[in-house]
Amino acid sequence: xxxxxxxxxxxxxxxxxxxxxxDKPNTLKERIVFWKKNKTEVHKVLDNIxxxxxxxxxxxxxGTNGSGKSTLLKLMTKIIYPTEGEIKIDGKxxxxxxxGAGFHxxxxxxxxxxxxxxxxxxxASEIDKRVTQIIEFSELGDFIDxxxxxxxxxxxxxxxxxxxxxxxxEILLIDEILAVGDQHFQEKCFNKLQELKDSGKTIVIxxxxxxxxxxxxxRAIWINKGKKEMDGKxxxxxxxxxxxxx
Amino acid sequence: xxxxxxxxxxYRQLLKSNVKKEIRGKYKGSFLGVLWxxxxxxxxxxxxxxxxPFILKNTEPNYITxxxxxxxxxxxxxxxxxxxxxxxxxxxxxxxKVYFPREILPISINTSGLINFFISCxxxxxxxxxxxxGFSWYIIFLPLIIGTQYILQQGIIFITSAINVYIRDAEYIxxxxxxxxxxxxxxxxxxxxxxxxxxxxxISLNPMATxxxxxxxxxxYQSMPHIKSLLVVLLGSCILLYIGLKIFKRxxxxxxxxx
Numbered sequence: 001x002x003x004x005x006x007x008x009x010x011x012x013x014x015x016x017x018x019x020x021x022x023d024k025p026n027t028l029k030e031r032i033v034f035w036k037k038n039k040t041e042v043h044k045v046l047d048n049i050x051x052x053x054x055x056x057x058x059x060x061x062x063g064t065n066g067s068g069k070s071t072l073l074k075l076m077t078k079i080i081y082p083t084e085g086e087i088k089i090d091g092k093x094x095x096x097x098x099x100g101a102g103f104h105x106x107x108x109x110x111x112x113x114x115x116x117x118x119x120x121x122x123x124a125s126e127i128d129k130r131v132t133q134i135i136e137f138s139e140l141g142d143f144i145d146x147x148x149x150x151x152x153x154x155x156x157x158x159x160x161x162x163x164x165x166x167x168x169x170e171i172l173l174i175d176e177i178l179a180v181g182d183q184h185f186q187e188k189c190f191n192k193l194q195e196l197k198d199s200g201k202t203i204v205i206x207x208x209x210x211x212x213x214x215x216x217x218x219r220a221i222w223i224n225k226g227k228k229e230m231d232g233k234x235x236x237x238x239x240x241x242x243x244x245x246x
Numbered sequence: 247x248x249x250x251x252x253x254x255x256x257y258r259q260l261l262k263s264n265v266k267k268e269i270r271g272k273y274k275g276s277f278l279g280v281l282w283x284x285x286x287x288x289x290x291x292x293x294x295x296x297x298x299p300f301i302l303k304n305t306e307p308n309y310i311t312x313x314x315x316x317x318x319x320x321x322x323x324x325x326x327x328x329x330x331x332x333x334x335x336x337x338x339x340x341x342x343k344v345y346f347p348r349e350i351l352p353i354s355i356n357t358s359g360l361i362n363f364f365i366s367c368x369x370x371x372x373x374x375x376x377x378x379x380g381f382s383w384y385i386i387f388l389p390l391i392i393g394t395q396y397i398l399q400q401g402i403i404f405i406t407s408a409i410n411v412y413i414r415d416a417e418y419i420x421x422x423x424x425x426x427x428x429x430x431x432x433x434x435x436x437x438x439x440x441x442x443x444x445x446x447x448x449i450s451l452n453p454m455a456t457x458x459x460x461x462x463x464x465x466x467y468q469s470m471p472h473i474k475s476l477l478v479v480l481l482g483s484c485i486l487l488y489i490g491l492k493i494f495k496r497x498x499x500x501x502x503x504x505x
Contacts, residue, residue: 028415118259
């Protein structure tokens with residue numbers, strides 16, 4: 001514990017530009033024939049963002065649709081890379097961008113737990129330790145040994161969320177998934193997040209359900225058209241945000 | 247490089263379950279299941295063994311065993327190259343949603359193919375026993391040959407899988423090249439047929455020809471494999487693997503956006 005810096009995520013001067021093709025050249029023929037003719041439009045999603053999120057903080061990213069929140073999360077998980085700037089991460093990071101990524105429909109729930117957890121970088125023995133906990137949390141009961149394709153979408157989501165939330169990462173990135181399952185399960189997820197927060201994990205949430213954000217997070221960052229509009233206490237930021245939006 | 251190995255080590259469980267998924271998931275739901283990966287090349291062999299003695303004037307004695315030793319490594323090669331080329335595209339779903347070392351995907355294709363090939367070797371052994379050829383101590387070279395093939399394939403699919411994301415034609419071009427290469431590789435015929443001909447140098451350029459020749463030497467003719475050419479291929483494969491990894495690393499940053 002000799003580290004001087006205490007950041008979990010550090011975003012330095014990050015700019016992300018997407019090239020929008022009107023007609024994306026995917027084949028060799030198109031690349032050659034439409035060489036240089038292709039109309040592209042450069043779309044700056046994030047413009048020179050600077051952020052520092054300390055360890056143990058619970059931060060919400062808010063903003064209107066298309067403001068670049070999800071892109072920022074994707075950059076943090078290293079799914080995509082910034083056009084300019086740099087992102088530093090300190091600690092094991094898990095992202096819940098979309099639930100059930102990589103579930104194989106023919107495998108049973110239990111097998112998929114192993115597969116899905118291994119995508120998050122867990123070893124077999126680590127998964128063994130957690131598997132009962134995961135099954136319990138998902139409330140799937142005997143269905144856990146049936147193929148995932150027989151699940152209802154709610155069951156599917158519950159299983160996926162249970163795996164992801166029990167991975168035990170130091171940093172959690174969550175994109176709009178507080179709306180999983182029924183009322184009962186949502187509350188359970190919320191309580192679990194609260195519990196993770198209390199145990200000192202760093203959590204970054206993208207959400208539109210401002211009420212839960214207010215309860216869960218102490219800090220909120222408002223992103224507007226790719227720029228950091230406001231950063232501060234969640235109550236304060238959300239108030240301002242609602243004022244502008246309505 | 248060190249970072250890559252560390253990264254792969256910490257994600258070893260993913261590699262393991264991915265390999266398992268490749269082997270089991272592919273045939274799940276079919277009646278014969280995993281057996282298909284052996285029945286298929288066997289049936290192909292059978293067709294060749296029936297048809298080709300009519301076309302070629304003088305085939306080797308024990309022609310069916312001769313063909314099996316060529317066909318099974320070749321099947322390993324083609325399945326890995328074809329599946330490997332499309333693996334990034336097929337897994338677009340998880341690539342766009344989760345971070346994990348992307349190298350895992352092509353590596354697990356090659357490794358699941360390797361495991362299938364190990365079982366295929368048993369089939370070769372059965373043919374060797376049934377035809378009365380048996381075994382010799384030259385079989386100790388087998389791991390070296392298999393290893394060379396593994397490294398060669400890994401190098402190739404690192405490149406093709408990454409390029410196929412950007413240029414989707416790659417898949418079809420490679421199918422064509424592989425079909426052509428099938429005739430340029432001594433699978434149905436013996437490389438000895440061209441020993442004194444002017445195109446023998448052409449065959450020696452084909453790394454798979456050298457590899458299949460070595461399998462034949464060790465298993466069928468029970469003689470010393472041409473160690474020098476094998477080592478040249480091994481060295482070339484290692485260089486290809488290094489270049490392939492560089493290309494893959496470079497192109498992987500754009501995967502999630504291109505898919």
